[in-house]
Amino acid sequence: MRARKQKAEAEGAYSQKEKELRNSLLLQVANIPGGESIKKCIQCGSCTGSCPVSYTMDITPREIIALFRARDIESILSSRTIWICASCYACTIRCPQGVQVTDILYALKRLAIEQKIFPKRFPVYSLSKSFVYLANRYGRSYEPGLIVAYFLKTNPFKLLGMIPLFLKLFFKGRIGILPKKIKGSKNFSKILQEAEIMEMVVPVVES
Amino acid sequence: MEYTYYPGCSLEASAKGYDESFRFVFQALGLKLLELEDWNCCGATYYMATKETISLVISARNLALAEPYGHDLVCPCSSCYTILYKTNHILKNNRIMKAKVDQALKKDDLKYNLGIKVRHPLEVLVNDVGLETIVSKAKVSLAGMKIAQYYGCQIVRPDRGLDDKENPQMMDSLFAALGAENVYFPMKVRCCGGMLMTTYPDVALKLNKKILENAHQNGANLVLTTCPLCQINLEAYQDKINKKFKTELHLPILFFTQALGLALGGDPKELGIQRSLIPFRTKENLLEVTK
Numbered sequence: 001m002r003a004r005k006q007k008a009e010a011e012g013a014y015s016q017k018e019k020e021l022r023n024s025l026l027l028q029v030a031n032i033p034g035g036e037s038i039k040k041c042i043q044c045g046s047c048t049g050s051c052p053v054s055y056t057m058d059i060t061p062r063e064i065i066a067l068f069r070a071r072d073i074e075s076i077l078s079s080r081t082i083w084i085c086a087s088c089y090a091c092t093i094r095c096p097q098g099v100q101v102t103d104i105l106y107a108l109k110r111l112a113i114e115q116k117i118f119p120k121r122f123p124v125y126s127l128s129k130s131f132v133y134l135a136n137r138y139g140r141s142y143e144p145g146l147i148v149a150y151f152l153k154t155n156p157f158k159l160l161g162m163i164p165l166f167l168k169l170f171f172k173g174r175i176g177i178l179p180k181k182i183k184g185s186k187n188f189s190k191i192l193q194e195a196e197i198m199e200m201v202v203p204v205v206e207s
Numbered sequence: 208m209e210y211t212y213y214p215g216c217s218l219e220a221s222a223k224g225y226d227e228s229f230r231f232v233f234q235a236l237g238l239k240l241l242e243l244e245d246w247n248c249c250g251a252t253y254y255m256a257t258k259e260t261i262s263l264v265i266s267a268r269n270l271a272l273a274e275p276y277g278h279d280l281v282c283p284c285s286s287c288y289t290i291l292y293k294t295n296h297i298l299k300n301n302r303i304m305k306a307k308v309d310q311a312l313k314k315d316d317l318k319y320n321l322g323i324k325v326r327h328p329l330e331v332l333v334n335d336v337g338l339e340t341i342v343s344k345a346k347v348s349l350a351g352m353k354i355a356q357y358y359g360c361q362i363v364r365p366d367r368g369l370d371d372k373e374n375p376q377m378m379d380s381l382f383a384a385l386g387a388e389n390v391y392f393p394m395k396v397r398c399c400g401g402m403l404m405t406t407y408p409d410v411a412l413k414l415n416k417k418i419l420e421n422a423h424q425n426g427a428n429l430v431l432t433t434c435p436l437c438q439i440n441l442e443a444y445q446d447k448i449n450k451k452f453k454t455e456l457h458l459p460i461l462f463f464t465q466a467l468g469l470a471l472g473g474d475p476k477e478l479g480i481q482r483s484l485i486p487f488r489t490k491e492n493l494l495e496v497t498k
Contacts, residue, residue, distance in 0.1 A: 031301060031304060052397060052400075053400075056407075083406075084403070084410065086401045086402070086403050087360075088360035088398035090360070090364065092366075093364050093372045102365070106259075110258070123405070123407065124406050125257075127402060127405055127406055135248045135250060139247040139248060140216050140247060140248045141217075141248045143221055169484075172482040173223060174220060174222075174223055174224075174482055175220055176220050180219065182247050184245055184315065187314065188268070190314040191317075192265070193314070194311040194314045195261040195264035195265070196261060198260050198264070198307040198310055198311050199260040
């Protein structure tokens, strides 16, 4: 027992995986203006109390930070919480310590995607992917295309249920027949390709 | 006063009425609008949640395109407003991100020099034009409208110092000055769930039910919003909410510029009010003509 404890202390008590996840997360958090305030959390629970959807989360926003401290990022990444957050920022504005809770949840979402820790046909990721595909291709979003692509990826049968609403909106002139494309779409893809590379670039942190 | 206009994808489709009424209001108040040419999608929360750098790059393309116009960039869609504002904020505060974004924009010979101010029309109207001027140009009193002013999330959050974060007053004071009655509405900044309506409909329906019920119980005959996503969530899913929770909600949901347009003498048709799924009967609500 004692030997194990000593060994753990020598390794800083982080498993290899935890170390990796921690570094990626801290790098992301460093990009958020005010992100360093994550260290100042006093576990008061204002975030959880303010959250309109915390009732349906498996790990509440306060517990997210507690788990981060307890060196268990893996549990956070496999939670429902990071996906159910609608990014309303109620937690962020009420935090007495200035913790940027919403932006930290964004960072966790990105990390989970990077690590592919989510179920197949997972709704939030599928919607994001459909959206990104359309935005890249046309430079603009296209609502009907987004909904169709999303339901084809998750549950095609639910698409039928959307038809009455589509028709109603269509007759009110609120749905475009074809997606609009930006003029500079060729150059736009060049920008995107370069941005994709920049996404991978990890900066050397200045001392 | 001149502004550059960033419509965003929703205002070309499901929120067409927002675009129409927004243009009308600005014109009626003598503000010049120039639409940003060849703007692209801001990426919304979808992009921000998956690829941060790319999200910042595509938003920054819009900022770079807008810079030569030399005016503030006005974004009516709450989501576009938040994303573009946030991008601007990050680029101004994070040199590494700025360098990455510059590198990508260079591929299209674009450069963003941090010279843009991103603004929401509600705030432009209240701060730049002022209530007195708006009231002096109003042609129709809005007496009879009992409005639940729904700000949603992204106008006041995250904090940009524009208005009170918990109990914003911009829309309330604007419409009170125009003769409407603001009902007590504690849910005015509660989240509608946004894209959860697609991904987790059960959760979103419950959130919307709470908001609508709160407006209804306090006697509202109209809900005003500033956001295309809130508008469609609150309006298009009322049938489903009624069915699921056995409620009898039937509240028209308009964009704040549509109601303001009526006060400024606009025709409901040119303000896109006929595009509503839940009809708002203007004659019933507009009782007197003041001028």
